[in-house]
Each structure stands twice: as structure tokens, then as C-alpha cells.
Amino acid sequence: MSFVPYVMSTHRYILAASFVLLVTVNDRARAETIVIPSSRDNTLFQDPLGALSSGAGPSIFAGNNGTGSIRRALVHFDVAGAVPAGAAIDSVELHLYVSSAPNDVPQVFTIHHVLASWGEGTSVSVGGSGAPATLNDATWLHCFYPATLWANAGGDFDPNALASANVGGVGEWVWTGDPLTSDVRAWYDSPANNLGWLVAGDESAASTVRRFESRETANPDQRPRLVVHYSPTVPVLPASWGRIKNLYR
Numbered sequence: 001m002s003f004v005p006y007v008m009s010t011h012r013y014i015l016a017a018s019f020v021l022l023v024t025v026n027d028r029a030r031a032e033t034i035v036i037p038s039s040r041d042n043t044l045f046q047d048p049l050g051a052l053s054s055g056a057g058p059s060i061f062a063g064n065n066g067t068g069s070i071r072r073a074l075v076h077f078d079v080a081g082a083v084p085a086g087a088a089i090d091s092v093e094l095h096l097y098v099s100s101a102p103n104d105v106p107q108v109f110t111i112h113h114v115l116a117s118w119g120e121g122t123s124v125s126v127g128g129s130g131a132p133a134t135l136n137d138a139t140w141l142h143c144f145y146p147a148t149l150w151a152n153a154g155g156d157f158d159p160n161a162l163a164s165a166n167v168g169g170v171g172e173w174v175w176t177g178d179p180l181t182s183d184v185r186a187w188y189d190s191p192a193n194n195l196g197w198l199v200a201g202d203e204s205a206a207s208t209v210r211r212f213e214s215r216e217t218a219n220p221d222q223r224p225r226l227v228v229h230y231s232p233t234v235p236v237l238p239a240s241w242g243r244i245k246n247l248y249r
Contacts, residue, residue: 038224040120045130046070050141052130055121063201063209076196086233097222100211104169110161
């Protein structure tokens with residue numbers, strides 16, 4: 001008869017040991033999602049003088065217009081200031097809203113890592129032609145108008161795309177994938193290296209341009225946003241032997 005209590009005691013020991021292991025390794029909560037609005041955005045309008053921009057305009061543009069003139073959009077998101085400390089970023093999505101397009105034919109739009117800091121001034125271009133650049137605007141030649149130039153006309157960015165999407169007409173479009181996630185993780189770990197993304201369309205033909213809504217657009221649901229799925233770190237509660245034994249009585 002004395003054998004049965006011994007078995008029960010051993011069983012309790014195994015359960016307690018399993019609980020200790022669970023408390024030790026299970027230090028992440030269920031995944032959560034946060035939506036980060038763009039902190040600044042702008043358009044690089046192809047212009048030999050580098051005098052056009054739209055830092056405070058309601059739209060940003062990418063692709064070629066009807067005459068084959070290039071537009072490239074810039075977007076920036078404050079990741080480190082939005083995602084909780086200690087979180088593990090699992091995946092991300094870039095959402096942009098097309099409010100105007102010359103046609104509904106799907107065009108490839110790619111996302112690129114920007115290699116230099118850039119600015120957003122007070123210029124406003126309602127259409128896709130650009131407006132006179134103001135102080136610290138990004139332009140085709142300047143990362144900060146009128147004093148600081150890009151190393152390359154049209155912006156300094158990695159030509160290798162992080163993600164691509166076939167963008168048709170009016171509506172919301174999404175870019176995602178591991179390279180985008182890796183970029184956001186790097187921004188989270190080193191905020192000083194967060195220089196944003198450049199959005200490029202098909203620049204080999206005319207009329208591929210898309211007008212995307214900017215952070216200044218009146219409808220908040222159409223503004224650029226970065227959706228981040230992450231797993232927050234949760235504190236591991238200290239486990240005493242007495243607390244463990246009480247759990248299995």
C-alpha cells in the first residue's frame with residue numbers, strides 16, 4: 001500500500017518540473033498587431049533643376065506620367081517609437097491607397113531601401129506635376145532642398161527590390177515578404193538607420209504612374225500605413241517550490 005503514495009509523489013514531481021520548464025521558456029505572449037502611420041512622405045519629380053516637390057501635398061506619385069517623366073515616392077515610418085520594447089517582429093505589410101491611375105492595367109511597383117536621409121517641406125502639388133520646392137524638401141536632385149544633394153539624381157536607394165506588387169486601379173494595395181520584415185527589424189534595432197522606403201513603378205514606358213494618397217490626405221483610412229505583427233516579451237514570473245506544490249494539490 002505504501003507504493004501508491006510514492007507513485008503519486010513522483011507524478012507530482014514530474015508535473016512540477018514540467019511547470020518550471022514551461023515558466024522558463026514561455027516568455028512570449030500571443031502575437032499582436034500595430035498599425036503605424038507614415039511619419040513623412042514625399043515625391044521625387046524628374047526635373048533637371050531639382051526644383052519640384054510636394055512635401056505637404058495630399059498625394060505621392062510613382063511611375064511614369066503621360067510624357068514618360070519619372071516619379072518616385074518616398075515613405076517613412078517611426079517603427080522604434082511605435083513597437084513596444086523587447087518585441088519580436090514577426091511580419092509586416094505596407095499598405096498604400098491608389099486614388100487615381102491613367103488605366104486599370106496592372107503595373108509592377110517595387111519597394112526599395114533608401115540609402116540617405118531625406119526631408120519633407122511645405123510644398124503642395126495637387127496634381128502630378130510637382131510644386132516649387134521649399135526648405136528641406138526632397139527633390140529629384142536634393143535630399144534636403146536647396147543645400148544637400150543626393151549622390152545620384154533621382155534619389156539614393158538600393159536598386160534591388162525588397163518587395164513588388166502588381167498595382168491596378170483605384171483601391172488599396174499591399175506589399176509584404178521577408179525582405180520587408182528584415183528591413184523593419186533593422187529599423188527597430190537601430191532607429192538611426194531608418195531612412196524609409198522608395199516606391200518605384202515601371203519606368204520603361206509612359207502612363208504607368210499611380211497617385212497614392214499621402215499622410216496629408218483628408219481620409220485617414222487612405223493614408224500610408226505599416227502593419228506590424230509582433231510577439232511582445234512578457235515577464236517570467238518567479239516560481240517558488242511552495243507555489244508549484246499548491247498548484248498540484
